[in-house]
Amino acid sequence: MTSCDHEFCSLLPIMILLYLFRYTYEVSPVFLLVEEAVLKRMIEFIGWKEGDGIFNPGGSVSNMYAMNLARYKYCPDIKEKGLSGLPRLVLFTSEECHYSMNKAASFLGIVQMTFLFWIISQGAAPFLVCATAGTTVLGAFDPLDKIADICEKHGLWLHVDASWGGSALMSRKHRKLLHGIHRADSVAWNPHKMLMAGIQCCALLVKDNSDLLKKCYSAKASYLFQQDKFYDVSYDTGDKSIQCSRRPDAFKFWMTWKALGTTGLEDRVNRALALARYLISNLNVFFPEYANICFWYIPSSLRKMEEGPEFWEKLHQVAPVIKERMMKKGSMMLGYQPHRGKVNFFRQVVISPQVSREDMDFLLDEIDLLGRDL
Numbered sequence: 001m002t003s004c005d006h007e008f009c010s011l012l013p014i015m016i017l018l019y020l021f022r023y024t025y026e027v028s029p030v031f032l033l034v035e036e037a038v039l040k041r042m043i044e045f046i047g048w049k050e051g052d053g054i055f056n057p058g059g060s061v062s063n064m065y066a067m068n069l070a071r072y073k074y075c076p077d078i079k080e081k082g083l084s085g086l087p088r089l090v091l092f093t094s095e096e097c098h099y100s101m102n103k104a105a106s107f108l109g110i111v112q113m114t115f116l117f118w119i120i121s122q123g124a125a126p127f128l129v130c131a132t133a134g135t136t137v138l139g140a141f142d143p144l145d146k147i148a149d150i151c152e153k154h155g156l157w158l159h160v161d162a163s164w165g166g167s168a169l170m171s172r173k174h175r176k177l178l179h180g181i182h183r184a185d186s187v188a189w190n191p192h193k194m195l196m197a198g199i200q201c202c203a204l205l206v207k208d209n210s211d212l213l214k215k216c217y218s219a220k221a222s223y224l225f226q227q228d229k230f231y232d233v234s235y236d237t238g239d240k241s242i243q244c245s246r247r248p249d250a251f252k253f254w255m256t257w258k259a260l261g262t263t264g265l266e267d268r269v270n271r272a273l274a275l276a277r278y279l280i281s282n283l284n285v286f287f288p289e290y291a292n293i294c295f296w297y298i299p300s301s302l303r304k305m306e307e308g309p310e311f312w313e314k315l316h317q318v319a320p321v322i323k324e325r326m327m328k329k330g331s332m333m334l335g336y337q338p339h340r341g342k343v344n345f346f347r348q349v350v351i352s353p354q355v356s357r358e359d360m361d362f363l364l365d366e367i368d369l370l371g372r373d374l
């Protein structure tokens with residue numbers, strides 16, 4: 001929440017008190033209905049007619065859920081039989097995928113990705129493709145439509161990690177970045193990123209509407225999920241989760257959505273991307289796909305140098321020095337990193353609706369001021 005003159009803000013303290021546990025309808029009726037309503041709207045934005053979903057503590061956890069769900073779909077008797085008798089399962093993803101994919105794979109005993117081709121020749125079974133819509137460092141989008149063609153042809157589950165890029169679905173102008181997402185089997189989307197719903201707020205959406213989530217994750221604990229309740233127990237959604245109690249994270253997005261409206265959320269996305277475009281208009285960089293602006297500051301002493309090993313080595317040291325100076329001065333906290341053979345560069349990701357063009361101008365002027373003498 002940022003607009004503090006809004007009526008919702010006065011309710012906020014009371015609502016925070018209501019942050020209770022939840023797993024069955026009688027424990028948490030309102031939050032379960034809120035979660036259902038929010039998931040339904042998110043599913044519409046993906047372009048599915050129906051679907052299922054769950055809010056999780058993090059996009060990383062959503063990716064893990066999806067991976068396990070895809071494996072369950074591939075071998076539905078895994079809960080009874082375990083892993084024995086299965087071929088070695090492999091998944092495809094890109095080098096730019098989020099590191100949570102590696103974590104999820106190792107957690108589930110699925111083959112690490114670098115050995116894929118060797119392992120397939122050893123009789124392993126591909127079952128899943130994890131595409132990324134908005135990579136964390138560079139903000140790149142995988143071509144979902146083309147990937148979906150391949151998945152369809154080979155009967156592979158398609159998971160799209162749209163933790164970062166999913167919010168572009170809210171913008172009529174930018175949703176084409178995710179063209180083809182409706183063909184995915186599951187989507188991870190974090191409204192706590194670009195839409196700035198209170199952290200944590202992360203959903204896994206699943207296209208299947210035949211209770212796959214519940215079948216995959218349920219343990220039917222009899223002290224919570226009595227199967228002989230003589231009424232519709234479909235709201236006892238807790239058994240879809242690997243957790244027992246959960247925070248009602250959907251509520252934060254519901255509040256933000258109610259306060260800003262769909263057009264307000266759309267404005268957030270459009271504004272973030274417009275500011276990113278403004279920033280690069282002052283830089284000599286390639287046109288980025290999303291809001292991640294990655295750039296080098298080349299001090300004048302390096303500008304006439306040839307781009308050989310010495311140049312890159314020197315440039316590598318520039319960002320850490322400027323970073324040190326900005327932190328000690330207290331003027332900015334811009335981050336930097338190396339990435340895949342590229343020496344240290346700055347990375348600015350614009351999302352806050354409070355950031356203005358003047359701030360973008362300041363950012364560049366300040367870097368120049370701090371690094372001019374290098």
Ligand SMILES: *Cc1c(COP(=O)(O)O)cnc(C)c1O
Pocket residue numbers: 057058059060061098100132134135136161162163164190202
């Ligand atoms: C941020 C991010 C994640 C992880 O989300 P958490 O909520 O921080 O766990 C996963 N994938 C991508 C592409 C991300 O940018």
